[in-house]
Amino acid sequence: MAIDMEQFKVTYIEESLEGLDIMESSLLGLDSGTADNETINTIFRAAHSIKGGGATFGLSSVSEFTHSVETLLDQIRNEERTITSEIVALLLTSVDVIRDLLAAEQHNENIDEERIEAVKKQFDALLESDTTSPGQTSSQEIKAESNQEQNAWLIDFRPHPDMLATGNDVVRMFRELTELGKCDINVDTNNIPALEDLNIEDCSLSWIVTLYSTCTKQQVEEVFVWVEDDCDLIISPLTQNESESSIENFEAIKSEKGKTKEIGPELVTKPIDRRNSGDRRTPTKNKTESSSIRVDIDKIDALINMVGELVITQSMLSQMGEDLNIDRLEKLKDGLGQLERNTRELQESVMRIRMIPISFAFNRFPRMIHDMCSNFGKKVELKVSGESTELDKTVMEKIGDPLVHLVRNSMDHGIELPETRAKLGKPETGTLSLNAFHQGGNIVIEISDDGAGLNKEKIRKKAIENGLIDESEELPDSKIYELLFQPGFSTAEKVTDVSGRGVGMDVVKKNIQALGGVVEVSTVAGQGTTFSIRLPLTLAILDGQLIRVGEQTYIVPLISIIESLQIEKNSINSVAGKADLYKLRDEYIPVIRLYEAFDIQPDSRSLENGLLVVVEGDGHKAGLFVDDLLAQQQVVIKSLETNYKKVEGLSGATILGDGRVALIVDVAGVIRVSQHGSNQNINSIHDNGVAA
Amino acid sequence: MASILTVDDSASMRQMVSFTLKGAGHDVTEASDGKEALSFAKGKKFDLVLSDVNMPNMDGIELTKSLRTLPDFKYTPILMLTTEAGLNKKQDGKAAGATGWIVKPFNPEQLLTTIKKVLG
Numbered sequence: 001m002a003i004d005m006e007q008f009k010v011t012y013i014e015e016s017l018e019g020l021d022i023m024e025s026s027l028l029g030l031d032s033g034t035a036d037n038e039t040i041n042t043i044f045r046a047a048h049s050i051k052g053g054g055a056t057f058g059l060s061s062v063s064e065f066t067h068s069v070e071t072l073l074d075q076i077r078n079e080e081r082t083i084t085s086e087i088v089a090l091l092l093t094s095v096d097v098i099r100d101l102l103a104a105e106q107h108n109e110n111i112d113e114e115r116i117e118a119v120k121k122q123f124d125a126l127l128e129s130d131t132t133s134p135g136q137t138s139s140q141e142i143k144a145e146s147n148q149e150q151n152a153w154l155i156d157f158r159p160h161p162d163m164l165a166t167g168n169d170v171v172r173m174f175r176e177l178t179e180l181g182k183c184d185i186n187v188d189t190n191n192i193p194a195l196e197d198l199n200i201e202d203c204s205l206s207w208i209v210t211l212y213s214t215c216t217k218q219q220v221e222e223v224f225v226w227v228e229d230d231c232d233l234i235i236s237p238l239t240q241n242e243s244e245s246s247i248e249n250f251e252a253i254k255s256e257k258g259k260t261k262e263i264g265p266e267l268v269t270k271p272i273d274r275r276n277s278g279d280r281r282t283p284t285k286n287k288t289e290s291s292s293i294r295v296d297i298d299k300i301d302a303l304i305n306m307v308g309e310l311v312i313t314q315s316m317l318s319q320m321g322e323d324l325n326i327d328r329l330e331k332l333k334d335g336l337g338q339l340e341r342n343t344r345e346l347q348e349s350v351m352r353i354r355m356i357p358i359s360f361a362f363n364r365f366p367r368m369i370h371d372m373c374s375n376f377g378k379k380v381e382l383k384v385s386g387e388s389t390e391l392d393k394t395v396m397e398k399i400g401d402p403l404v405h406l407v408r409n410s411m412d413h414g415i416e417l418p419e420t421r422a423k424l425g426k427p428e429t430g431t432l433s434l435n436a437f438h439q440g441g442n443i444v445i446e447i448s449d450d451g452a453g454l455n456k457e458k459i460r461k462k463a464i465e466n467g468l469i470d471e472s473e474e475l476p477d478s479k480i481y482e483l484l485f486q487p488g489f490s491t492a493e494k495v496t497d498v499s500g501r502g503v504g505m506d507v508v509k510k511n512i513q514a515l516g517g518v519v520e521v522s523t524v525a526g527q528g529t530t531f532s533i534r535l536p537l538t539l540a541i542l543d544g545q546l547i548r549v550g551e552q553t554y555i556v557p558l559i560s561i562i563e564s565l566q567i568e569k570n571s572i573n574s575v576a577g578k579a580d581l582y583k584l585r586d587e588y589i590p591v592i593r594l595y596e597a598f599d600i601q602p603d604s605r606s607l608e609n610g611l612l613v614v615v616e617g618d619g620h621k622a623g624l625f626v627d628d629l630l631a632q633q634q635v636v637i638k639s640l641e642t643n644y645k646k647v648e649g650l651s652g653a654t655i656l657g658d659g660r661v662a663l664i665v666d667v668a669g670v671i672r673v674s675q676h677g678s679n680q681n682i683n684s685i686h687d688n689g690v691a692a
Numbered sequence: 693m694a695s696i697l698t699v700d701d702s703a704s705m706r707q708m709v710s711f712t713l714k715g716a717g718h719d720v721t722e723a724s725d726g727k728e729a730l731s732f733a734k735g736k737k738f739d740l741v742l743s744d745v746n747m748p749n750m751d752g753i754e755l756t757k758s759l760r761t762l763p764d765f766k767y768t769p770i771l772m773l774t775t776e777a778g779l780n781k782k783q784d785g786k787a788a789g790a791t792g793w794i795v796k797p798f799n800p801e802q803l804l805t806t807i808k809k810v811l812g
């Protein structure tokens with residue numbers, strides 16, 4: 001039976017990655033001096049499973065490397081070696097290496113051989129000192145008996161009384177022997193005790209077997225390998241001539257003891273296929289990237305429950321439909337209400353399947369901070385809260401990098417060196433907090449440190465140097481901090497390994513915006529900085545404000561709306577030949593006439609007859625001129641790109657309750673198009689047939 | 693065919709063993725550690741137990757010891773799936789009452805060959 005091992009590999013890689021996470025967090029636990037046997041055992045078990053599975057499923061690079069890790073851990077487990085911080089560091093490095101090896105396997109990439117070799121060498125150096133390689137012990141036994149004339153074996157097999165208690169059946173061994181060749185099996189009943197002394201669970205019989213086969217001694221030994229310590233076994237070779245006499249020898253024994261009898265019919269020789277097929281690695285095509293999701297069983301149960309209720313409601317309604325009269329209208333209304341409830345709950349539980357706890361994203365930070373502390377000579381304690389807050393899987397995957405960047409930033413620029421902190425009268429150990437919570441349909445993730453806070457003057461100076469602002473420009477504090485997120489801005493005086501590697505905060509902001517989120521910063525000089533990321537719960541559903549322009553309904557994501565207002569005539573400033581500006585308190589924002597942008601017929605072209613929806617996208621504010629504001633509701637996003645084509649200014653479409661299609665406005669896109677202002681761009685929206 | 697209890701904390705290993713055995717027509721029960729296996733064993737008779745050695749909660753050695761105290765499992769073949777062929781674990785397993793062992797890594801064919809031997 002050929003079984004494709006490839007199919008188990010996905011599970012193996014998934015569980016190994018989990019095992020590595022466990023190893024990592026346990027190792028970090030050891031680091032803070034809480035070494036106990038159970039922790040070591042947990043780490044060992046994880047390494048052990050990774051190694052075993054690697055060998056089984058054909059990932060030899062993984063199993064080979066993990067073997068060294070396992071050996072070292074085994075020594076620690078057996079108290080042959082004490083664990084030092086160097087060993088912890090080496091083990092942590094090896095966790096990274098194994099992770100890379102698995103990733104390489106998963107994505108069919110090349111591995112960094114040099115790095116692995118270097119880590120392996122460190123292990124070898126460590127292990128060499130006082131261990132013997134396990135390969136040597138068995139080499140003696142393997143020396144094959146290459147006696148060509150030998151063609152039979154005399155096997156003297158005397159089980160210990162308790163052999164049967166291990167579940168080993170003598171019949172099995174004889175069956176295996178007959179597969180090697182024809183056997184003469186003789187039982188020796190000499191040792192059977194008197195009936196009153198007989199313990200029925202003991203094995204009191206012995207056997208002498210002559211096996212006519214040219215097989216090796218090793219093959220014979222293999223038959224008895226499970227019982228080698230539960231019996232006395234002598235296997236001696238017989239040559240052709242000897243084999244006759246061996247029987248005589250046996251006869252002699254027999255007559256001497258006088259009580260043996262022959263058992264077993266004529267046994268037939270069967271050829272045996274001993275080819276060791278081994279694990280051959282099949283070349284892999286189409287690697288499946290982690291497209292699976294682990295779902296808590298409770299969520300599935302809730303879903304099944306909900307579907308059950310839906311079915312009940314449906315059958316109730318269909319029964320009602322069979323003889324509907326006016327008296328039952330009230331009941332029908334109830335039924336429809338129930339259907340609505342069911343549908344909503346069903347939608348919610350389906351969406352919940354995609355939700356995973358944010359601890360998936362937070363888990364990497366203890367290790368990262370541990371490493372960075374040793375790199376920078378800083379002391380930082382990580383506090384995590386709200387790690388069970390759930391987030392859409394896609395959002396989770398994409399929020400990882402921005403989070404890493406922000407944490408690095410806090411570690412590098414925020415938290416001061418212990419000496420500096422001591423001088424300032426702060427505790428030497430800084431605190432970095434990660435906090436996640438729900439807030440009105442959004443997820444908020446906060447990264448705060450108790451470091452130096454943002455230096456307003458430094459930011460200002462840098463922005464002037466980089467030409468982001470004018471020297472004379474007076475900016476409120478919040479505006480200055482926002483400069484951090486401008487492209488090409490970096491205050492780091494020297495480029496360190498950690499932050500300031502060319503990927504700026506602007507990328508962080510862009511990534512978060514791509515998820516429909518926003519990032520804000522607040523800081524108190526000398527006391528610390530907090531970055532807040534606000535994200536939609538899911539990418540598939542959006543909280544939208546329905547707006548009307550003429551006969552068309554559009555949806556503006558609620559997250560981009562700052563406010564909506566009645567337009568006051570006095571606040572409008574028309575720039576000749578250009579767009580209108582609206583004076584909103586002390587700033588001027590451009591007005592974008594959506595009917596122009598989308599080339600449709602509005603109710604009114606005069607600004608004072610409509611409403612202004614103030615939005616922000618990509619850091620720019622604008623006012624969208626619309627005819628009317630309709631309801632706010634959650635909408636399910638349908639991609640335009642997959643169903644039609646990418647249209648600038650629109651991020652998708654949805655189907656409204658009455659079956660009509662409404663387009664979802666991409667606020668940043670609309671602002672971009674209107675800023676560049678060229679008709680060409682606007683035309684591109686028109687040409688794409690935006691009007692639904 | 694035979695009713696087999698397979699015990700391993702590694703899901704991929706369980707999957708592989710179970711897939712192989714089911715493919716050969718056996719009835720397979722999976723347990724993820726010794727404790728779970730023991731609870732299954734108390735409610736059902738098995739013709740063969742295949743157990744990993746290193747597991748959380750209850751390891752393969754403890755499981756074997758406990759199984760041997762159950763009347764139904766006194767002579768039931770118990771095979772250890774172990775990578776530590778040369779080490780003392782093997783002896784611990786035997787001392788606990790294990791019938792034998794299958795050395796990891798093994799492939800499905802090797803597993804079936806060994807099982808065939810034991811079940812006859």
